[in-house]
Amino acid sequence: MTIALDIQAVSKRFGALTALDQVSLSVEAGEFFALLGPNGAGKTTLISCMAGLSRPDSGHIRVMGHDVQHDYRAARRALGVVPQELVFDPFFTVRESLVFQSGYFGLKHNDNWIDEILHKLGLTSKANANMRALSGGMKRRVMVAQALVHRPPVIVLDEPTAGVDVELRQSLWVFIQELNRAGHTIVLTTHYLEEAETLCNRIAMLKAGRVIALEDKATLLGQGSARRDIMLRLDPPGLPPALEPLLLRREGSKVWLRLADIDQLGGVLAQVQAAGARVRDFEVVELDLEQVFVARMQGKEA
Amino acid sequence: MSGFYTLFYKEILRFWRVAFQTVAAPVLTALLYLMIFSHALSRHVDVFPGVGYTAFLIPGLVMMSMLQNAFANTSSSLIQSKITGNIVFLLLPPLSHLEFFTAYVLAAVVRGLVVGVGVFAVTLWFDLPALSHPLWALAFAVLGCAVLATLGLIAGIWADKFDQLAAFQNFLIMPLTFLSGVFYSIHTLPPFWRGLSHANPVFYMIDGFRYGFFGQSDAPPLLSLAVVSGGLLVLMALALRLLRAGYKLRH
Ligand SMILES: Nc1ncnc2c1ncn2[C@@H]1O[C@H](COP(=O)(O)OP(=O)(O)OP(=O)(O)O)[C@@H](O)[C@H]1O
Ligand SMILES: [Mg+2]
Numbered sequence: 001m002t003i004a005l006d007i008q009a010v011s012k013r014f015g016a017l018t019a020l021d022q023v024s025l026s027v028e029a030g031e032f033f034a035l036l037g038p039n040g041a042g043k044t045t046l047i048s049c050m051a052g053l054s055r056p057d058s059g060h061i062r063v064m065g066h067d068v069q070h071d072y073r074a075a076r077r078a079l080g081v082v083p084q085e086l087v088f089d090p091f092f093t094v095r096e097s098l099v100f101q102s103g104y105f106g107l108k109h110n111d112n113w114i115d116e117i118l119h120k121l122g123l124t125s126k127a128n129a130n131m132r133a134l135s136g137g138m139k140r141r142v143m144v145a146q147a148l149v150h151r152p153p154v155i156v157l158d159e160p161t162a163g164v165d166v167e168l169r170q171s172l173w174v175f176i177q178e179l180n181r182a183g184h185t186i187v188l189t190t191h192y193l194e195e196a197e198t199l200c201n202r203i204a205m206l207k208a209g210r211v212i213a214l215e216d217k218a219t220l221l222g223q224g225s226a227r228r229d230i231m232l233r234l235d236p237p238g239l240p241p242a243l244e245p246l247l248l249r250r251e252g253s254k255v256w257l258r259l260a261d262i263d264q265l266g267g268v269l270a271q272v273q274a275a276g277a278r279v280r281d282f283e284v285v286e287l288d289l290e291q292v293f294v295a296r297m298q299g300k301e302a
Numbered sequence: 303m304s305g306f307y308t309l310f311y312k313e314i315l316r317f318w319r320v321a322f323q324t325v326a327a328p329v330l331t332a333l334l335y336l337m338i339f340s341h342a343l344s345r346h347v348d349v350f351p352g353v354g355y356t357a358f359l360i361p362g363l364v365m366m367s368m369l370q371n372a373f374a375n376t377s378s379s380l381i382q383s384k385i386t387g388n389i390v391f392l393l394l395p396p397l398s399h400l401e402f403f404t405a406y407v408l409a410a411v412v413r414g415l416v417v418g419v420g421v422f423a424v425t426l427w428f429d430l431p432a433l434s435h436p437l438w439a440l441a442f443a444v445l446g447c448a449v450l451a452t453l454g455l456i457a458g459i460w461a462d463k464f465d466q467l468a469a470f471q472n473f474l475i476m477p478l479t480f481l482s483g484v485f486y487s488i489h490t491l492p493p494f495w496r497g498l499s500h501a502n503p504v505f506y507m508i509d510g511f512r513y514g515f516f517g518q519s520d521a522p523p524l525l526s527l528a529v530v531s532g533g534l535l536v537l538m539a540l541a542l543r544l545l546r547a548g549y550k551l552r553h
Contacts, residue, residue: 053393054553073396081394087387091316097391103308104395146391 002029003065004154004185005050010059012045012209019045020056021209027187027202029064029153032180034196035189036293037206043189044084046206047158051081063154077105080152082144084159084189088131094118094142095127098149105150117145120175122168137164144172148179155179156187161195173199197221197289205296213296221287226261232272233281240275243268256285306401309392313409317375324413328371329420332363336425339485349487350518356429358512361439362484364421365446365511369504372414372447373454373475376406380458381467384551393552399545403455403538410451411444418443431515438523439514445530446507450475452537459541459550478504488520503533 005027012020020042027033035043048054050061052068052075061068066075089097095114102110118124121141126134131142144160155176161169177199180186190196196203203220205213213220229248237253246268248256259265272279317324340356349358383389392402433439453475461467482504488496499505500521510526513519519526545551 048553051394052552053390055548073398076394076396079394083387083390085387085390087390089383089388089391090386091319092312096315100308100312101391101395103311104305104392104397106304106396108304147394150395 003027004029004031004063005033005187006060006062006065007046007050008060010046010049010056010061012042012049012054012056018209020049023059023206023209023211025204025211025214027154027185029185030180030183031202032177032186032200033188034200034203035187035206036193036196036203037189038297040208041206042209043206044158045209047081047084047156047187047189050156051079052076077150078153080147080150080155082147082155082157082160084162086136086139086143086163088134088139088142090130090132093128093130094123094134094145097131097142098145101146102149107150110149113151114145114149117148120171121145122171137168140164141168141172153183154185154187158189159191160188161190161192169195193289193293203289205293207297217289220292221289222292226263228259228262228265229256229285229287230259230265230268231256231281231283231285232279234272234277235280236277238275238277240271240277242271254281305395305397306405309397309401309405310409313375313379313406314412316379317409317413324371324375325417325420328367328417329424332367332421333424335363336360336428340428343485347486348490350516353431353516353518354429357431358487358516359485360422360425360429360431361512361515362508363425364418365443365508366479366482366484367421368414368418368443368447369450369479369507370475371417372410373450373457373471375410375413376451376454377458377461377467377471378454379406380455381461381464384458384462385464389551399542402545403452403542406455407448407451410454411447414447414451415443432517433515434517435514437514439511441527442507442510442514442530445527445534446504446511449503449507449530449534449537452534452541455541456537456544459544462550478502481505482508483520484508503529506530 003026007023007025010020010023011018023046035046037043045054049056050063050068052072055069063075064078066078068075092100098114102114118127121144123138123141123145126138131139134142140160140163147155160172176186188196188200197217200217202216203213204211231254233254239247239255243257246257246259248258257268259268269279336359340359344355347355349355383392457467457470461470481499482502483499488499488505491499506521506526506529509519509521510523510530513523
């Protein structure tokens with residue numbers, strides 16, 4: 001497998017603040033990778049280091065094998081970044097912005113691809129509108145388009161869906177997934193964890209500049225392990241004392257139990273029956289990314 | 303080279319789209335100077351032998367306008383991009399430092415020359431100056447604009463806010479251009495001020511440019527050419543160093 005993004009021991013300080021602390025991670029070509037973390041975790045700083053907008057104090061970053069400092073031209077050609085901040089050039093139209101951006105990458109005659117991006121991002125009718133005249137969400141779409149003009153093998157989206165409507169979110173993800181299937185590597189940051197959960201196959205979590213989780217989504221969500229959390233509503237509500245050690249929490253007549261192995265389920269139900277209680281409701285609790293995220297940020301297992 | 307060409311073209315388009323402000327306004331300003339000064343001073347100021355004051359003033363005003371606008375083009379474009387944040391679109395692509403530098407500076411030279419032609423066009427019917435060495439005039443125009451454009455690039459990179467840039471412009475560029483012999487020949491100055499003028503690099507630009515018109519000058523034209531070219535090389539080296547280091551552009 002080719003390594004699309006190779007980040008090694010990257011540290012970055014702003015005065016006394018350590019924004020990135022020995023961050024190492026690598027993303028293989030073709031992955032759909034999520035970079036998650038609370039505000040100020042260092043996600044944007046890490047992306048800036050990849051893009052050469054910031055220089056790390058130590059460590060190395062390679063994009064498609066090209067060092068972002070020593071071989072910056074090749075590295076930048078391989079990378080398309082949608083910055084987090086909404087920025088635009090008020091002097092030009094949407095199409096001009098895209099033609100210029102192509103030109104900066106040394107591309108001429110890129111009109112077919114530009115038309116296609118405009119179409120996919122729902123910008124065709126705005127192609128000749130001045131950037132100033134666009135709504136915020138439309139400007140965001142143009143920023144996505146600008147990151148794609150040179151068909152970069154690695155695409156980094158820093159909160160691309162902040163402040164955009166449902167329709168664009170959906171069409172954006174369809175388009176990005178299409179690019180991913182066509183072989184582009186995608187790195188995404190977002191605070192909408194369900195987005196990351198549906199789209200990504202690997203996830204890194206950053207907290208205060210450190211990587212605190214770096215796993216496949218399935219592993220992170222506990223899929224593939226036999227452990228399960230279940231919810232029971234019993235009548236009468238009391239839990240048989242033998243099951244107390246499994247108790248996670250209680251809410252009214254509902255109890256949540258953690259089974260180290262789903263095999264234990266039969267035994268649990270038998271004990272409930274033996275205690276003379278009836279099961280009125282039952283559910284296997286699926287872990288979602290949000291729960292895992294919150295738990296990991298608090299330094300616990302979900 | 304296409305990255306360079308795109309940036310160059312974009313910078314040209316940027317000022318051309320607002321040509322009323324970036325070209326017409328400075329032409330009008332120069333015209334006002336010419337009307338006021340040629341009326342007020344033509345009988346009091348002694349310039350070159352055989353050259354009328356208005357004819358003398360015209361090349362000075364043309365050059366001053368070119369220089370100020372070359373400076374304004376790079377500096378205002380950069381500071382606007384920095385403050386609005388759209389500079390990021392130039393920092394993400396694989397533009398080399400040299401491409402970045404030459405595109406900005408050449409576009410500013412073009413703006414300077416366009417303004418120069420405009421000022422020349424509206425002023426020459428006052429009193430047509432001779433143009434005895436057009437190539438000298440052109441060389442000084444291009445080099446002078448390049449020097450100020452480079453200075454504007456450096457100022458635009460350095461300044462974080464518009465008022466810092468304004469300070470640079472008001473306390474450095476304006477005094478240097480106004481005290482460079484645009485409105486008078488420095489040989490009429492008392493020795494101290496004449497000596498001081500020789501320390502002003504803009505003086506050599508104006509004086510060399512005038513040499514192209516009248517074949518006469520306060521300083522030898524080759525010396526002026528050397529000073530201006532030397533200044534350009536020094537500033538270019540500095541600007542390229544700042545760009546390579548990513549000073550204030552890449553954190
Ligand atoms: N140019 C800068 N100067 C000083 N401090 C900075 C600078 N850029 C970022 N920081 C600090 O570095 C830390 C990480 O910021 P960063 O923008 O990378 O966070 P983030 O994970 O992208 O957060 P968010 O989710 O809010 O976008 C923050 O504490 C921030 O204040
Ligand atoms: Mg961020």
